[in-house]
Amino acid sequence: MQQLVYFLRKYRFFLFFLCLETIAMGLIINNHSFHRSKFVSSANSIVGGFYHNSSAISDYFQLAEENKRLVAENNELINRNEQLLKIIDSSKTFLSKDTLKYHQQYKYISGKIQKNQYSSINNFLNINLGKSDHISKEMAVINSKGIIGITEHVSNHYTRVQSILNQNSSISAKLKNNSNHMGNLKWDGKDYNIVQLEGLPRQAKVEKGDTIITSGNSAIFPEGILIGTAINVIGTQTSVNKVVNIQLFNDMSDLKNIYVITNFDKIEIRNIELNADE
Amino acid sequence: MNKAILFTWLVFIFLLQVFVLNNINFFGYVNPYLYISFLFLFPLNKNRYPFLGCCFFYGLGIDFFSDTGGIHAFSLLFAGYFRLMFLRIFFKKTQIDYLLFSFQKESFGLVFNYVVTLTFIHHFILISLDNFNFQDMGSIFLNTFYSGSLTLILYFLGSYLFRKKQIG
Numbered sequence: 001m002q003q004l005v006y007f008l009r010k011y012r013f014f015l016f017f018l019c020l021e022t023i024a025m026g027l028i029i030n031n032h033s034f035h036r037s038k039f040v041s042s043a044n045s046i047v048g049g050f051y052h053n054s055s056a057i058s059d060y061f062q063l064a065e066e067n068k069r070l071v072a073e074n075n076e077l078i079n080r081n082e083q084l085l086k087i088i089d090s091s092k093t094f095l096s097k098d099t100l101k102y103h104q105q106y107k108y109i110s111g112k113i114q115k116n117q118y119s120s121i122n123n124f125l126n127i128n129l130g131k132s133d134h135i136s137k138e139m140a141v142i143n144s145k146g147i148i149g150i151t152e153h154v155s156n157h158y159t160r161v162q163s164i165l166n167q168n169s170s171i172s173a174k175l176k177n178n179s180n181h182m183g184n185l186k187w188d189g190k191d192y193n194i195v196q197l198e199g200l201p202r203q204a205k206v207e208k209g210d211t212i213i214t215s216g217n218s219a220i221f222p223e224g225i226l227i228g229t230a231i232n233v234i235g236t237q238t239s240v241n242k243v244v245n246i247q248l249f250n251d252m253s254d255l256k257n258i259y260v261i262t263n264f265d266k267i268e269i270r271n272i273e274l275n276a277d278e
Numbered sequence: 279m280n281k282a283i284l285f286t287w288l289v290f291i292f293l294l295q296v297f298v299l300n301n302i303n304f305f306g307y308v309n310p311y312l313y314i315s316f317l318f319l320f321p322l323n324k325n326r327y328p329f330l331g332c333c334f335f336y337g338l339g340i341d342f343f344s345d346t347g348g349i350h351a352f353s354l355l356f357a358g359y360f361r362l363m364f365l366r367i368f369f370k371k372t373q374i375d376y377l378l379f380s381f382q383k384e385s386f387g388l389v390f391n392y393v394v395t396l397t398f399i400h401h402f403i404l405i406s407l408d409n410f411n412f413q414d415m416g417s418i419f420l421n422t423f424y425s426g427s428l429t430l431i432l433y434f435l436g437s438y439l440f441r442k443k444q445i446g
Contacts, residue, residue, distance in 0.1 A: 013326045013327070013359075016326075016327060017330055017355065017359045020330060020331075020334045020351075020355055021355060021356065023334075023348070024334065024338075024348035024349075024352035024355065025352060027338075027341070027347050027348030028346075028347040028349055028352065028407060029347075030347065031346065031348070032347070032410065040338065040341050040346075040347055040348060041342070042342060042343060042345050044342070047342045054297055117344070117345065118303075119306060119309065120344075120346070120408060121408055121409055122410075124345035126345075167410075189409075191306075192306070
């Protein structure tokens with residue numbers, strides 16, 4: 001017993017050190033899993049509040065650039081709207097006034113990025129939306145140019161977003177040409193403007209300059225959100241492990257206004273998938 | 279150093295690290311980690327519980343802001359634990375000297391060795407944990423070297439600029 005007390009006294013600082021290191025290691029491992037709730041995250045009210053204030057200051061320096069971008073987006077949407085109005089001939093179209101039959105699947109919520117990160121291996125963003133804006137886990141985050149990430153940890157007013165520039169990120173994507181071949185969008189951690197499309201079947205034909213879009217295969221991203229263009233294919237056209245390098249449309253180091261997409265049918269889709277497993 | 283001044287300095291360095299230095303991205307990915315000067319500013323004491331505890335929470339604070347889980351807490355605590363060992367090796371100081379110890383009374387060469395050793399140990403652990411795999415050792419070493427050099431330049435410039443105001 002005395003030996004034990006002596007041991008504890010002699011190594012008391014070392015034991016304290018080990019204890020704290022174990023806690024830190026636990027937090028690191030916890031941070032690498034998507035589905036665990038996070039204790040150390042910038043989405044809590046104190047850290048989020050700090051970022052809220054700092055982004056309020058830095059926003060002023062980007063106002064002109066950001067305005068230009070939003071006007072361009074508006075312009076595109078107005079033009080698309082005009083085209084659609086041409087197609088829909090009101091005299092021939094049946095207008096449903098019954099709201100029960102009307103069904104909207106996606107809803108877009110606009111927000112702003114408070115903290116952008118792109119230089120690390122596992123990047124996370126922080127946005128100024130939270131539970132009070134009906135944000136929950138696993139929602140798509142995009143902007144007018146393309147995909148950005150998936151919401152991960154939500155507090156009342158802030159949300160942490162797992163960027164596509166994260167080694168744990170995996171998003172189903174496909175080629176925009178007529179084939180429906182799908183692959184997984186990953187990031188190798190090197191260049192923040194280039195991501196990789198993996199697991200394409202060997203018969204899929206990829207050319208330089210092909211547009212890559214989301215596949216709509218998961219309940220998170222709708223189909224057809226822009227990602228980027230193929231710049232080269234690693235491995236031969238027929239090899240099993242074909243990897244396509246993709247130049248993103250977004251400049252990931254320069255993001256501000258974003259949209260979070262709510263999928264109203266998510267629970268229904270999940271339930272069907274669950275039932276199919278049984 | 280007076281406790282209030284020390285506290286102000288640590289808060290200032292913390293905010294500087296979180297809002298400015300984390301966004302330097304030299305060469306696209308190299309950041310200085312100046313918050314390691316916590317180890318050099320915190321006074322020496324025979325009772326090491328407060329220091330180790332503060333190391334952990336200071337690092338954890340940085341982790342909260344940079345969404346890195348616990349890698350800053352881990353590496354700062356690690357370097358902090360071995361602080362006294364390197365103090366013994368480089369300066370030949372024992373517990374009696376802790377109270378009166380100051381970098382300004384020591385020769386620059388010894389201080390340089392001490393600071394460089396602790397900085398590189400801290401940065402190496404930090405960057406290895408950040409990468410979380412050991413396949414790419416080359417880039418870990420390179421990144422350690424770059425960001426370590428940046429940190430050291432900033433630290434020595436800073437301590438030279440403020441050496442009259444702070445005795446520590």
